[in-house]
Amino acid sequence: MLSRYLPILEWGRAYNRSVLTNDLVAAVIVTIMLIPQSLAYALLAGLPPVVGLYASILPLVLYAIFGTSRTLAVGPVAVISLMTASAAGAVAAQGTAQYLEAAITLAMLSGVMLAVLGFLRAGFLANLLSHPVISGFITASGILIATSQLKHILGIAAGGENWPEMLGSLARSIAETNPWTLAIGIPATLFLFWVRKGGKPALVALGLGPRAAEMTAKAGPVAAVALTILAVIAFDLGERGVNLVGAIPQGLPPFALPSTDLSLIEKLWVPALLISIIGFVESVSVAQTLAAKRRQRISPDQELVGLGAANIASAFSGGYPVTGGFARSAVNFDAGAETPAAGAFTAVGIALATLFLTPLLYSLPIATLAATIIVAVLSLVDLKTPGQLWRYSKADFAAHVATITITLLAGVELGVIAGVAVGLLLYLYRASRPHAAIVGRVPETEHFRNVERHKVLTVPHVLSIRIDESLTYLNARWLEEYVLESVAERPQLRHVILMCSAVNEIDASGLESLEAINHRLGDGGIGMHLSEVKGPVMDRLKRTHFLEELNGKVFLSQERAFRELSRDNGEPEPPHDHYHARGMI
């Protein structure tokens, strides 16, 4: 029981020396990769670079205790950084103490929300984000993020809350481009693009083993960082207008008290909720993918607790919202991490870097960090999905395109909300028009099939309707209309059989509709019968007056209902036959 809430108790027991070695190796590799990434994502969030490092220490330790994935690596990620910039930017200007306070408060709120949802076992809420909405959101975010970083490559000042604004702002300032910044930014971007695909084969050609080559290629950003720092120092580029990272405070993260300002919380709770849900969905997808590769399982509800604890820890140590990232988790996995302890060791690595390495980063150009972001996020932009969705499902296509369009034009928050709303409306629309079929008996069998698709036997005074969905309030009105319209078209009708083989549930609204149908059919002298009602559904119907008021019968099988009711041809049965016929049924 306790190990359900503290997964560390389970994997901790089997911990041994060989696992320790593997975890340590993975931690070293992930640490090297994380340093430039953390600085870059803090920049994207509009925060001082060191905040990215702070968000990569304590959260990893807390996730290691509460998380259920063996290989997930938490920390700052691109989309959440963009959402943080958008939410914090709405309450304060970048660079102010209020802006940092807002970012820390977002982490706190998001952490509390995730933990509460976890204790409520409400992971199902993440289902509201369909795959087309998520992929649309990620594509649009990738475009927004890449565009927002162009100003750092060009060395100009530009802004904008949405895509058209960003492009306009870039266009107005492009004449002020700093050629030295461009001379750093463009080669860095090209190098990073190349190293993603071409790095590993080149290293293999140089004689490295395939696995070592792959790991070394992942450290491409570190090479870009080192080379551009050297270039800055060699050519004194700081004096020529190239923006540098500058002095980073040395030392462990400070203990921070998140804001308890209610007016700030009131402004930030909606973005914090969206950050929580997007972060959770991204993290769970990554964790599930990796777990399945090793035939492990994760628990989505406990993941909420793990991510909640990580975000609360981030807030208390001066960080900003974090979640499980795809790139870093994949590196951790490939590097051979076996338990969440690898994450804790990575935290130690980052902490050491924060203590001792930050002076080396003084001359790092902002353009290099922007280049790492651009290369990372452009791989998220997926241009094949819209076409695939169009061919497969117009409704999913609509939700996908609505999410992309609204995210680009109105920002990340409205984009997510619009995607969820469009998906939900389309779902409810379809749910309110469920599938039902008029069925008849397949000759010489006891099977009943759709009259429109099969050659089947029917009789004019009996109508058999197979309902292919549970009866809920969303489709209750539809059921009434469908049955009554079908009846209105058939003047000879004397019996209606509702075949309930696919009805898993009848809620109170569905029951009221059945009562209304029963009542109206009764008024018209038509019997209403049910067949093949499932056990649990029947148990609940027995607790109501419906079965007493039903002006027909409940039959165990459709075949039996059809056989018995077909015989009732409306003529009075010959008296001498009466009891005999009854007896036979």
Added chain:
Amino acid sequence: MLSRYLPILEWGRAYNRSVLTNDLVAAVIVTIMLIPQSLAYALLAGLPPVVGLYASILPLVLYAIFGTSRTLAVGPVAVISLMTASAAGAVAAQGTAQYLEAAITLAMLSGVMLAVLGFLRAGFLANLLSHPVISGFITASGILIATSQLKHILGIAAGGENWPEMLGSLARSIAETNPWTLAIGIPATLFLFWVRKGGKPALVALGLGPRAAEMTAKAGPVAAVALTILAVIAFDLGERGVNLVGAIPQGLPPFALPSTDLSLIEKLWVPALLISIIGFVESVSVAQTLAAKRRQRISPDQELVGLGAANIASAFSGGYPVTGGFARSAVNFDAGAETPAAGAFTAVGIALATLFLTPLLYSLPIATLAATIIVAVLSLVDLKTPGQLWRYSKADFAAHVATITITLLAGVELGVIAGVAVGLLLYLYRASRPHAAIVGRVPETEHFRNVERHKVLTVPHVLSIRIDESLTYLNARWLEEYVLESVAERPQLRHVILMCSAVNEIDASGLESLEAINHRLGDGGIGMHLSEVKGPVMDRLKRTHFLEELNGKVFLSQERAFRELSRDNGEPEPPHDHYHARGMI
């Protein structure tokens, strides 16, 4: 085609003298009943009484042209009047020109929204209100309305936006009760309560025919109006502090231009949307009930257009939001109305009353109108439903009680929103955990049933899972978890068959989950097979790469899939048998 949008073209063609006579008789009866009701509901909405009459003229004519119900009577109704008071009260004080402007703007916005939803054929949105939410809302509204009218019976000033506030305000002022007002209010209330149940039998005992007695009893409020006017005049009660209706402007409704003030529209659009949806649901329920009694049909989408036109007309003639009311429609139906022309004739009757009868109402006590409201709405309070819902469905009970509680404590708007939200969350929760069963073959048949409920045949290396729902984004994640967990528990497994007989649809998220399951099972050397895939679902799957990538087969029947895969016992087949066995399958 045209008559779909203008139903008047259809029933107008068959119009003749006998129908005319019936419609005229019904119109006279409804007119007499509507006069006090219209005044009372305007009072409830916090508007001058004459506005209730204005809202009962032009809207009826427009509904007669565009509506599809033969017997629905539109006009002011209790719940919508309460919602109007709540929405208009939030932007202006009662009695001011701004308050009236807000009410007129609500009618306009609501009319436009209804008409637009009608043209979009979006009547399905009304499904979001489940029966338990609607009945909870109506019960709570009835309690709120009755409480809000007590001050008029007592002759005191009181206010309050929600139930506790109302009760507190009444308690503080109760010492100022005006005894003369009470002497009018209490007998009027008792008389109206008695006349509802006891009026008809008493009149029959006096020698009236049953139908005439029923109609006369419905005019009980008119008798209460006449008697209390006489009492006011006889005892000069106006001088003794009894509040009277006073001077009502004589004449036809003025032509009013609804406000185009954008800041007002911004404040009112949410309440207007709620008024539209609640009004539509109430109206459609009434119209469907009455239509079914005569085996007629209504079109919910066209009803949106009819109600939209009625509300726009109300706005342009100085009225406030209207909808189809239960009480007046039942009277219209019972009085023998045959076509919507009866509504148009009623409009003429109310117009004549507005022109000539209003001076007679000068001495009408407000307490009488309050009594008619109290008696009308208390019949809406339904105290049996909570118990029934508790026994039948805990989820429906929760939505019902949440709606009642939040409506009483936080007002009508939040009450409706909370009811819809709770209903939707519970629905989505259940939709995200659909029903599936592990099935086996019933001995000596080709049927496959749940292993937990039936004695069935299974083999350890084949797992058959019957999915009882369509695969959508809401349950896609669940499906992955369910299948992979079931597989993880069975180390001997070599084949998984997903039996899709109840899968009516697979959306893009469901497809991605199937792809993920296929991929993960493939990694583990397990074949994934589908059986009994429906035609339309298969057609869409063929447009993707899924079937090529599937590491198993698609079988027409579950029986065939099970037979073929059970034979694969993992041992290499004897070479001499190989082709033979294939040939047999």
